[in-house]
Amino acid sequence: MNRGSPWIRDLTLGLRFAVTGGRPGWTRTALTALGVGLGVAMLLFAASVPGLLQTRDDRAIARAVSLDEAQRSSSSFLFNRTSTLYRGDTVNGLVIRPDGGDAPAPAGLTELPAPGEMAISPALAELLDSPGGSLLKDRLPYKVGATIGKEGLTGRAELLYYAGSPVSLETGAEGRADHYGDASPGDPLNAVLLLIVVMICVALILPVAVFIATAVRFGGEQRDRRLAALRLVGADQAMTRRIAAGESLGGALLGLATGAALFAWLRQLAGSVTVWDVNAFPSDIVPSLWLTVLILIAVPASAIGVTLSALRRVSIEPLGVVRDAAPRRRRLWWRLLLPAVGVALLLPQSGSIGMEETGIATYQIAAGAMLVLIGITSLLPWLVEAVVGRLRGGPVAWQLAVRRLQLSSGTAARAVSGIVVAAAGAIALQMLLTAVQNDFMRPTGMDSARAQLETRVPAKNGTLARGMIDEYARTKGVVGVVGFIEAGVERPGPQRAGEDFIPTTQLTVGDCPSLKELAKISSCRDGDVFIVRTPEGEGPPDDYLAKTARAGAQVNLHPEQWSQGRTTRPAPALWRVPESARTVDSRPDPMGDLAFGIMATPSAIDVKALMSPEARTMIKLDPAVPDAAEYARNTAAAIDPLTSVNTLQNFERDSQYSSVRTGLFVGATATMLLIAASMLVSTLEQLRDRKRLLSVLVAFGTRRATLSWSVLWQTAVPIVLGLTLATGGGVGLGLVLLRMVDKQVEDWWAFLPVNAVGAALILLVTLLSLPVLWRLMRPDGLRTE
Secondary structure (H helix, E strand, C coil), X not given: CCCCHHHHHHHHHHHHHHHHCHHHHHHHHHHHHHHHHHHHHHHHHHHHHHHHHHHHHHHHHHHCECCCCCCCCCCCEEEEEEEEEECCEEEEEEXXXXXXXXXXXXXXXXXXXXXXEEEECHHHHHHHHCHHHHHHHHHCCCEEEEECCHHHCCXXXXXXXXXXXXXXXXCCCCEEECCECCCCCCCCCCHHHHHHHHHHHHHHHHHHHHHXXXXXXXXXXXXXXXXXXXXXXXXXXXXXXXXXXHHHHHHHXXXXXXXXXXXXXHHHHHCCCCECCECCCHHHCCCCHHHHHHHHHHHHHHHXXXXXXXXHHCCEECCEEHHHCCCCCCCCHHHHHHHHHHHHHHXXXXXXXXXXXXXXXXXXXXXXXXXXXXXXXXXXXXXXXXXXXXXXXXXXXXXXXXXXXXXXXXXXXXXXXXXXXXHHHHHHHHHHHHHHXXXXXXXXXXXXXXXXXXXXXXXXXXXXXXXXXXXXXXXXCEEEEEEEEEEEEECCCCCCCCCCCCCEEEEEXXXXXXXXXXXXXXXXXXXXXXXXXXXXCCCCCHHHHCCCCCCCCEEECCCCEEECCEEECCCCCEEECCCCCEEEEECCCCCCCCCCEEEECHHHCCHHHCCCCXXXXXXXXXXXXXXXXXXXXXXXXXXXXXXXXXECCCEEECHHHHHHHHHHHHHHHHHHHHHHHHHHHHHHHHHHHCHHHHHHHHHCCCCHHHHHHHHHHHHHHHHHHHHHHHHHHHHHHHHHHHHHHCCCCCCXXXXXXXXXHHHHHHHHHHHHHHHHHHHHCCHHHHCCC
């Protein structure tokens, strides 16, 4: 008989026990399958992320308009990209005017929308048809036509439209193109962001692996008692361990099937759920083939390995197991060796990771972080055993809990090991993110206290521009408008010797309250004119400014015009700056910009004479009016559907950092849900394992409240010790990471939110397990078969 036969025979026998071991065996196998299945489903989603991101990027590139200016032809088209916010959601659009009948349609459409029509995404159609979409419907002045197909969308909940322009875009187009699919490659992630991504992967995936390893040991004590019966019929120690491994293998294989089923079910729900603004089509969530194969191999292998490793300390005899006696003390040296080796791998990277670099030692850092976190988790059983072994006295409930922990500290530690490794990783990540976030934030110079929205609209003449500003002032929810008209003016006459171009300057026309927002004006009345200077180095020099903007100077209101690559020179229209014009200093407007040149109040100049002016408005909203911003955006769309409305924000976050941060939040949310579910399953398994003990205590008259408090203490003590260990280990790992990026600790209390979430999860799991606990506390639990 060959060497492999005993293994195959005994593993097969264990598989049979997993599915034919009666109600206790079935229950244990079902709990193991559920626990492993939750972890496998999470791993399958993680394995789907690379393909999902690639699919999203490919679709975004396929529909991107070519930014290379195309020559006019039957296949070219003019376009304007638009974007608007609606109650916090971004609605993107592309307005198209074809030059001929051969202009291509973007991905997701078979033909371009007709003039005045728009093709919309399913999510946008649903929003427009809902009662909550009425304001947005007023903003999009197009008739709804086709629906954009999946090929043209990055996600199921994306709000996108393509509109056919009802008017010519010759003078206002953003560009002309003849194809789609051109996209410049994005900047590579810098080394700091790469470090954050690596730590996110380690901190989110490792708890899943720990939980799977814990789940395959569910019901271990009952299983060991069943294995003792096998010794009575002649099985030796090695055979019983292999049979136990086969039983765990059965639960793991069912867990793989359960995980696949959960993945398939949750995958269908993914399209209708948006987490931190991220959503996807179910068909796009496909696990990587090689990662799936790795999961299929690793989970059963870990079930066998973990079981054999656990039984090394258990001597299974015909009349019982040695676990019923006092176990030997756990060894500490190898538990300290793991984090020490991890730190040794990380420390050589100190000071080597900066914003300018684009590469890091990915595998070395990942291995070091994993060893530190695994070492922290491995310390927990030793710590629980060392602490509870010294506890004495107290109320009855406390004594029951302590005695149970003293007899089986390993089971209690395993139940919370997942949250310990998750908390330690989260604390280290939080310290890293807090320390580097200022490198990815920059002040914009805007002042959102003075205004909340800003618009810029080209106008044919000054009269139309003035009317646009008045429209905003009459809009519901608007309490203040800084509105003015900007136009370019130049010095009259031809270009002089030594000049590269005719000197030009800026002419700003607005009422006194608006002009006071742009310059330091002490007094102002209609009819006044001002010469505005900027601080040195922040605008045109004073000597250049004096060539056009000075009291008594004459300027041409019809400067040279540039459009579609051509320049034209219209007939001049001269205007003289009054001798009474006062010189004032510029001040930043709400957008942070500095005005310069000439400022005039409305009656000082005929705005009808201005050529190609731009109406600029900065809008202050009433926070007490719901949807005030939406009313203002609707006014902008009524003036010109292509109007861009900007939201003022004092700080701007780097887009790559925002993407990584969003990925962290999505992953952390999924991991926390998994941890909560896994802890609930683990708690229910422990209660089932103690069913007979609870029934005996109730039969002897122990109060239910006492037993309830006992179970709470049995959960709370390992959690408190685990979170304490996670805090120390997480802070230590965080300090090492900060040395790598050469940063100081910004927040020593970063562990408090993480520990608060952990404590809340424990409280939630305990409350959910109480009904099962009360049901088990009945004398009929003494019945046996």
